[in-house]
Amino acid sequence: MRVCFLGLGIMGGPMAANLVKAGHEVTTWNRTSSKHVEGAKSAATPREAAQGAEIVWMCVADTNAVEQVLFGANGVEQALTQGMIVVDSSTISPMATLNFAQRVRGRGADYVDAPVTGSKIGAEAGQLIFMAGGEEGTLEKLQPLFGVMGKSVFRMGTVSKGQAAKLTMNLQIALIYEGFAEALVLASKLGVDLQALVELIKASMVRSGVVEYKAPFVLQRDFSPNFPLRLMFKDIRLMLDAARETRVKLPGLETVEEIYDLASEEGNGDLDYAATITLLEKWAGVEVKAKSAS
Ligand code: NAP
Numbered sequence: 001m002r003v004c005f006l007g008l009g010i011m012g013g014p015m016a017a018n019l020v021k022a023g024h025e026v027t028t029w030n031r032t033s034s035k036h037v038e039g040a041k042s043a044a045t046p047r048e049a050a051q052g053a054e055i056v057w058m059c060v061a062d063t064n065a066v067e068q069v070l071f072g073a074n075g076v077e078q079a080l081t082q083g084m085i086v087v088d089s090s091t092i093s094p095m096a097t098l099n100f101a102q103r104v105r106g107r108g109a110d111y112v113d114a115p116v117t118g119s120k121i122g123a124e125a126g127q128l129i130f131m132a133g134g135e136e137g138t139l140e141k142l143q144p145l146f147g148v149m150g151k152s153v154f155r156m157g158t159v160s161k162g163q164a165a166k167l168t169m170n171l172q173i174a175l176i177y178e179g180f181a182e183a184l185v186l187a188s189k190l191g192v193d194l195q196a197l198v199e200l201i202k203a204s205m206v207r208s209g210v211v212e213y214k215a216p217f218v219l220q221r222d223f224s225p226n227f228p229l230r231l232m233f234k235d236i237r238l239m240l241d242a243a244r245e246t247r248v249k250l251p252g253l254e255t256v257e258e259i260y261d262l263a264s265e266e267g268n269g270d271l272d273y274a275a276t277i278t279l280l281e282k283w284a285g286v287e288v289k290a291k292s293a294s
Helices: 012-021 046-050 063-071 094-105 119-125 136-149 161-189 194-203 209-219 229-245 251-265 273-284
Strands: 002-006 025-029 055-058 085-088 110-113 128-133 150-157
Touching (some): 012 055, 119 128, 128 161, 150 161, 161 209, 209 273, 229 251
Parallel strands (some): 002 055, 055 085, 128 150
8 A cells, every 4th residue: 555654753663664564655754854764765744745645644742743744834634635544643632633533534535543552562563552533444444554563453433532542541551650660669668579579460460561561671770762751741631631621530640640740840751651760769769670780
């Protein structure tokens, strides 16, 4: 298929690379023009990249970025034609998604929101999980591309329901990780062997994918970004906005938001969100690490 891929960050870069590897004709665009994908053509603007494409796939930072890419100067909008499908794998506002879909459909193209879970390793391995919102027939047409970049697609309903589901997924990740981080800090103060604690967690009902993924990084104090703190903070704000709009109270998340706020103020926004533990450590006067980590 002729695919235009917009946004070559931690997620978009390997997603586009997997499309190329599978033999699709890919044209990419990235805001910072130095990023390219081997085997794909590079375009100077989103409009140029989208020209003649069957599918326009986006994976950019936030709601504002999606709006710029679609409707800004030299945006995708100017290249939209009947039958084209625009797919958004960024995590953005469900309300804005409805608006973007309406504007895209006004041009005869269709719109699907398909945010992902699986992080950097999932993107690199083509093992992402998509949660999609859109028309059944449109999702069906995308199956060959979903199959290359991911291992499964969950159909969550009409447009914007993929984004809504994604926010509720990241709400749990943020709270589960916070629980793990608080447990590690307390365990350190109590003198518990942290590697043994992680093994105990994995063997018990406390186990979780979040802990299995993050524990090795945290115990080695590797906070290089898989999922940057600034992006999880963006998601937390989207969750709290959605909660306000729907009159839902999220007291646990409100507390976690304060931690992300402080961690951002300390300049940790570009580190992985796992680095939020460093604030807890500072408050407790302890550093969490495995016995073997130097
Ligand atoms: P990233 O590495 O920070 O990449 C962000 C991408 O968005 C870059 O290509 C960046 O371009 C582009 N961008 C930022 N602002 C822009 C703007 N105003 N206009 C046009 N392009 C803009 O982020 P990522 O980790 O790939 O995440 C991308 C999306 O996937 C986010 O919505 C994130 O929440 C979501 N997500 C991430 C993960 C994860 O584990 N990393 C997992 C699931 C979902 P430049 O190169 O010029 O900066």
